[in-house]
Amino acid sequence: MPEYEFWNQIWELNHRVADLGEPLALTDETRALLRDTAAEVAIAPEEAASALQGDVSAAALLKEIAKRIRVGSRRLSRALIEARKHEEAGDRDAARAPLLALLDVEVVPLYREQAQIQLDALDEP
Missing domain, CATH: 1.20.58 (Methane Monooxygenase Hydroxylase; Chain G, domain 1)
Known part of the structure; x- marks a missing residue:
């Protein structure tokens, strides 16, 4: 069962990155949020792990997670x-x-x- 708090965090983070143009800070907490939430929206663990290797690919992962939820x-x-x-x-x-x-x-x-x-x-x- 998804953690709705995490989905709200994804929404807020995506808003800041996609709409406000803030850079995505790939902290351990952000990586965990993206990794865990990716699994909840049917993104393969390998795909998420690969995307979390860089800022640009992590931002694309964030965008895809937010899109699947929305x-x-x-x-x-x-x-x-x-x-x-x-x-x-x-x-x-x-x-x-x-x-x-x-x-x-x-x-x-x-x-x-x-x-x-x-x-x-x-x-x-």
């Missing part, structure tokens, strides 16, 4: 809203479609799990 969250929200709309209209098959579409493309385990929970709930009597 884009996945939006994708999940849209799928849940659309599924709920169809479910309320009584069309469970149509309600499954956005959740299945999300599972086809989503890589973040937490978002996949949440979509699967909703999908399973549609199958309950």
